[in-house]
Amino acid sequence: MPRYNPSEIEPRWQAYWDENQTFRTPENPGQKKRYILDMFPYPSGDGLHVGHPEGYTATDIVARFARCQGESVLHPMGFDAFGLPAEEHAIKTGEHPRVQTQRNIDNFTRQLKMLGFSYDWDRMVATTDEDYFRWTQWIFLVLYDTWFDAETQKGRPIAELPIPPEIATKGESAIGRYQDGQRLAYQDDALVNWCPALGTVLANEEVQDGKSERGDHPVKRIPLRQWMLRITSYADRLLDGLENVDWPFGIKKLQQDWIGRSTGAEVDFFVGDEAAGAAWAEERRSSGFPSEQSGQALRVYTTRPDTLFGATYMVVSPEHTMLEQLTTQTQSEQVREYCEKASFKSDRERADGDRDKTGVFTGSHATNPVNGQPIPIWVADYVLAGYGTGAIMAVPAHDERDFEFAKQFGLVVIPVVDPPADHPQRDQIMAGEGCFAGQGNAINSDAFDGQETNAVKAAVIGMLCEQGVGSEAVNYKLRDWLFSRQRFWGEPFPILHEVDGDGNLTGAKRAVPDRDLPVCLPELEDFKPHGRPEPPLAKADDDWLYVTLDGKRYRRETNTMPQWAGSCWYYLRYIDPKNDQALVDPGKEQAWMPVDLYVGGAEHAVLHLLYSRFWHKVLYDRGHVSCPEPFGKLVNQGMILGGVEFSGYLNQAGQPVSSKQVKRNAEGDRIGPDGSIVKSSTLSEDVVEKKGESFVLKSDPGIRVDSRAFKMSKSRGNVVNPDEVVREYGADSLRLYEMFMGPLEATKPWAMNGVGGVRNFLDRVWRMMVDAKADELVLAAALSDQACDADQNRMLHTTIKKVTEDTESMSFNTAIARMMEFTNFFTRADCRPKEAMQQFLVLLSPYAPHIAEELWQLLGGNESIAKQPWPQWEKEALVESSIEVPVQFNGKVKVKIQVAPDVSKEVLLQTALEDPKVLSLLEGKTIVKQIVVPGRLVNLVVK
RNA sequence: GCCGAAGUGGCGGAAUUGGCAGACGCGCCGGAUUCAAAAUCCGGUGAGGGCAACCUCAUGUGGGUUCAAGUCCCACCUUCGGUACCA
Numbered sequence A: 001m002p003r004y005n006p007s008e009i010e011p012r013w014q015a016y017w018d019e020n021q022t023f024r025t026p027e028n029p030g031q032k033k034r035y036i037l038d039m040f041p042y043p044s045g046d047g048l049h050v051g052h053p054e055g056y057t058a059t060d061i062v063a064r065f066a067r068c069q070g071e072s073v074l075h076p077m078g079f080d081a082f083g084l085p086a087e088e089h090a091i092k093t094g095e096h097p098r099v100q101t102q103r104n105i106d107n108f109t110r111q112l113k114m115l116g117f118s119y120d121w122d123r124m125v126a127t128t129d130e131d132y133f134r135w136t137q138w139i140f141l142v143l144y145d146t147w148f149d150a151e152t153q154k155g156r157p158i159a160e161l162p163i164p165p166e167i168a169t170k171g172e173s174a175i176g177r178y179q180d181g182q183r184l185a186y187q188d189d190a191l192v193n194w195c196p197a198l199g200t201v202l203a204n205e206e207v208q209d210g211k212s213e214r215g216d217h218p219v220k221r222i223p224l225r226q227w228m229l230r231i232t233s234y235a236d237r238l239l240d241g242l243e244n245v246d247w248p249f250g251i252k253k254l255q256q257d258w259i260g261r262s263t264g265a266e267v268d269f270f271v272g273d274e275a276a277g278a279a280w281a282e283e284r285r286s287s288g289f290p291s292e293q294s295g296q297a298l299r300v301y302t303t304r305p306d307t308l309f310g311a312t313y314m315v316v317s318p319e320h321t322m323l324e325q326l327t328t329q330t331q332s333e334q335v336r337e338y339c340e341k342a343s344f345k346s347d348r349e350r351a352d353g354d355r356d357k358t359g360v361f362t363g364s365h366a367t368n369p370v371n372g373q374p375i376p377i378w379v380a381d382y383v384l385a386g387y388g389t390g391a392i393m394a395v396p397a398h399d400e401r402d403f404e405f406a407k408q409f410g411l412v413v414i415p416v417v418d419p420p421a422d423h424p425q426r427d428q429i430m431a432g433e434g435c436f437a438g439q440g441n442a443i444n445s446d447a448f449d450g451q452e453t454n455a456v457k458a459a460v461i462g463m464l465c466e467q468g469v470g471s472e473a474v475n476y477k478l479r480d481w482l483f484s485r486q487r488f489w490g491e492p493f494p495i496l497h498e499v500d501g502d503g504n505l506t507g508a509k510r511a512v513p514d515r516d517l518p519v520c521l522p523e524l525e526d527f528k529p530h531g532r533p534e535p536p537l538a539k540a541d542d543d544w545l546y547v548t549l550d551g552k553r554y555r556r557e558t559n560t561m562p563q564w565a566g567s568c569w570y571y572l573r574y575i576d577p578k579n580d581q582a583l584v585d586p587g588k589e590q591a592w593m594p595v596d597l598y599v600g601g602a603e604h605a606v607l608h609l610l611y612s613r614f615w616h617k618v619l620y621d622r623g624h625v626s627c628p629e630p631f632g633k634l635v636n637q638g639m640i641l642g643g644v645e646f647s648g649y650l651n652q653a654g655q656p657v658s659s660k661q662v663k664r665n666a667e668g669d670r671i672g673p674d675g676s677i678v679k680s681s682t683l684s685e686d687v688v689e690k691k692g693e694s695f696v697l698k699s700d701p702g703i704r705v706d707s708r709a710f711k712m713s714k715s716r717g718n719v720v721n722p723d724e725v726v727r728e729y730g731a732d733s734l735r736l737y738e739m740f741m742g743p744l745e746a747t748k749p750w751a752m753n754g755v756g757g758v759r760n761f762l763d764r765v766w767r768m769m770v771d772a773k774a775d776e777l778v779l780a781a782a783l784s785d786q787a788c789d790a791d792q793n794r795m796l797h798t799t800i801k802k803v804t805e806d807t808e809s810m811s812f813n814t815a816i817a818r819m820m821e822f823t824n825f826f827t828r829a830d831c832r833p834k835e836a837m838q839q840f841l842v843l844l845s846p847y848a849p850h851i852a853e854e855l856w857q858l859l860g861g862n863e864s865i866a867k868q869p870w871p872q873w874e875k876e877a878l879v880e881s882s883i884e885v886p887v888q889f890n891g892k893v894k895v896k897i898q899v900a901p902d903v904s905k906e907v908l909l910q911t912a913l914e915d916p917k918v919l920s921l922l923e924g925k926t927i928v929k930q931i932v933v934p935g936r937l938v939n940l941v942v943k
Numbered sequence B: 001g002c003c004g005a006a007g008u009g010g011c012g013g014a015a016u017u018g019g020c021a022g023a024c025g026c027g028c029c030g031g032a033u034u035c036a037a038a039a040u041c042c043g044g045u046g047a048g049g050g051c052a053a054c055c056u057c058a059u060g061u062g063g064g065u066u067c068a069a070g071u072c073c074c075a076c077c078u079u080c081g082g083u084a085c086c087a
Helices: A007-018 A051-066 A084-093 A097-115 A130-144 A172-180 A229-245 A250-258 A274-287 A304-311 A330-344 A347-351 A400-408 A426-430 A453-467 A586-592 A607-620 A722-729 A731-740 A752-769 A791-809 A812-827 A833-845 A851-856 A907-912 A914-924
Strands: A034-038 A071-072 A146-149 A154-157 A184-197 A200-204 A220-229 A262-270 A297-302 A313-316 A361-367 A374-379 A391-394 A470-475 A495-500 A505-511 A544-551 A552-556 A596-602 A634-637 A640-650 A678-684 A688-691 A692-698 A702-713 A885-891 A890-897 A929-932 A937-942
Touching: A007 A097, A007 A722, A007 A731, A007 A851, A034 A051, A034 A200, A051 A071, A051 A596, A051 A634, A051 A731, A051 A791, A084 A097, A097 A722, A130 A184, A130 A607, A154 A607, A172 A505, A184 A885, A200 A937, A220 A640, A229 A250, A229 A607, A250 A607, A262 A274, A262 A304, A262 A453, A274 A453, A297 A313, A297 A391, A304 A453, A330 A361, A347 A722, A374 A586, A453 A470, A495 A544, A495 A688, A640 A929, A722 A731, A722 A752, A731 A752, A731 A812, A731 A851, A752 A833, A752 A851, A791 A833, A812 A833, A833 A851, A885 A907, A890 A914, A907 A914, A907 A929, A907 A937, A914 A937
Parallel strands: A034 A071, A034 A596, A313 A374, A596 A634, A885 A937
Antiparallel strands: A146 A154, A184 A200, A184 A220, A262 A297, A262 A361, A262 A470, A313 A391, A361 A374, A495 A505, A495 A552, A544 A552, A640 A678, A640 A702, A688 A692, A692 A702, A885 A890, A929 A937
16 A cells, blocks of 8 residues: 555665665755754653754754855764763663764764764764764863963964063973963862762752752862863954844843943052051052052942942952951851851852851941941841952942841941932931932932932943053953863863872973874773772873873863863864864865854753853964854744643642642642641643633542643653654654644644644655555556646745745744645645646755655656755746625724735725725715725724 | 733634624534444534523723724733842
């Protein structure tokens, strides 16, 4: 029986494409190029998730569409294969991570090929390949060799870094240290999660509530020498670059907020002896504002210098370097205790929790530079060490956090900004009993009284500058990127640390020479932790660990790079994946970059996309790439949720409780109206019905039930496996369904019925061309060599137009709807011109490539349909002989009239007014106004 | 709290510059075919009213602009996603 059988057709065409290298990328693009990129997956042991093919199908459609239009297409795929799970697996089983990774890559490759994606598999890369990470290491060395010239806002070779004379005179090693302090890749002490019980350093994701996720052991935060990347230098460049890319507004906003640029002022508050205050101020007036803060002053950053008159106290973070100096004897015990408690809290704990503010008085005071008032200095963990100067001036009247803190500890509140007259809490605020963070006119601010916020800001900064106690300043939320991990399964750093005769580190470093790249991972006996707070690579044999170069002995860096490293630049390697002389050939890079379309999940909105933009800009500054931004157009696919679930609630007695009455108590448990905890239970679709706004039990309409789709997860058991969908419906159906579900960007629930629906469509397409009743595979009798009649021609050409436009704009769901209409129309026709069928198959081929190839061949095509030119629509064919135009009375449609499509305004109105129905409706009424939109409608306003 | 996205039939979703709300699909109902079923084909399907032609009401809620609002403006509600003391 010649029925549509995807399980037979699909593997056959996949093999054909493989053998014929149908989707091989031209080495250099022709007239028009399109680089279409997917975010490559982490090859997890679970295999492909239905979320993967969503974005992959979208890009595949665009790629196949562009090829048919004669463009040169680069559409590659690879694997982001370093990562924690493979290492966990290795620790447990002793199997090398490489083995498991390879197995997973093979499985992913099989699944991706099963879906018929038109990737150029010859260009596949995996970040774990030695000839890939050789270049990851090479780029790291570019970062290591670069400093950021703030003046030109450009990264430059470290050799070009001007050395200040006072450093130059101190000799080689001083110069080396100075350079190290300026490199984009540098070392610093940072806190890591050390778990003594497990004997290993943990990633942040592996720590929950201060305990290890595995085994629930306590985790301590200890400082360790770490590699950092100076991404903050590029903050302005990363911000400005966003203006020139075609990205969703939301993602740009997210990146902007992440970078978090703010402008304000740095201000020094005198903290020395009262007696020395006048001399200090005098000295500052002549010397000006120093770039580094000195011991006699506490420096703060503020975005509201205009509120300086309202600064009634100061706060330093528990980690502030001046804290000890500021703490008086009587307070020292309290302060010490407070800081110790704070140090046990993780970043997350400090942020979460009840948010009740805590803090301790240091015992000392500072002098407010604008009015000479002494104000107390506190220490509190609501001030972060890593932002600004790690200290603030507190203006409780105009900052929510300061206000809360002041209330709690009974500190003075002085309003210095008068809110707008219509502000509901103006009286409270003016009385110092409320907080107002907006703008207004200054009060209680001496000479500045009455001036508007922005004017006061500028004036105060001017005054501070003059006195040498303040200066304009810019700050960013963005922090430097902590780039090292204490892990085995990552790229080793190509860095050598010099050791002296006794085997101790001298502090000097050097890059591994280019010719010695890649630095491969050492062979280890096993992957178990060695029990020291050091990376696992420290377990390696001395053969690997120690290197002699130019007569000096070195120890290798034992940290590895984070998973982000490999994904920062993979889009460049696809362009020239086998090049062993350079990461990419400059000519090819120039020809293919930038990426024209980049599709992936929104979870990478900040980190991955920011990191790779940063690397790209460094490579750009150093002349290794030709464009300033890597990704021209970005699209975020929406999440695919599991099927809709209905859930009802049962009380202790097993009685159903309406979801309307279910609330959450303080512990987060669901409770019924009587306050007792209720249990949620999943209901099948046929015991519920819609009533009004919500769903209720059929058996008891008084009981409301919740209906919702959830994120797919193993624990919920709602994960859909692509292998099963392909087995049951075929890859073309899966592709088509994922595109038909709704707009690509939307979050959508899965419904297996819907897959059946698109499969039904493909069955109809099959029967439109194949005789389903014959024993052999023969064309349907209705197929004919005749030309289309006018109606058929119009159907064909409107379909070509719609599918072309919708595919270009990535409105895949409506393109598919139109192809369904085409199929419904021609299935009904007794005569189906082959010409129309062939053109239709080309339209269908990007969406459902296997069935399109099969039917194309059956209709006599002898080359892959992927090589066919995209059909063109003819304007003349779209024209209809007559159209229906509604005639409205007072905006409501009452009558419909038939007119020629190109009818003029006058004729349209006249036709409408002559229509017998219109005439009868007009009886006894007068037309007040008439609106005529040619080809659209007639609206008569009558009385 | 803040930021972002979104609320349209039983469900997923369509709807050019404001111009016939509900394309297409699922589900459901009816019919044809069949000994019967599956499959297929044809028709119907927002709600309420009427024998009917038709009428009334409908795009989260309440206002507004307009000849005309799902679409524009104002206020609010709900859901989802992100984020969290950044001075």
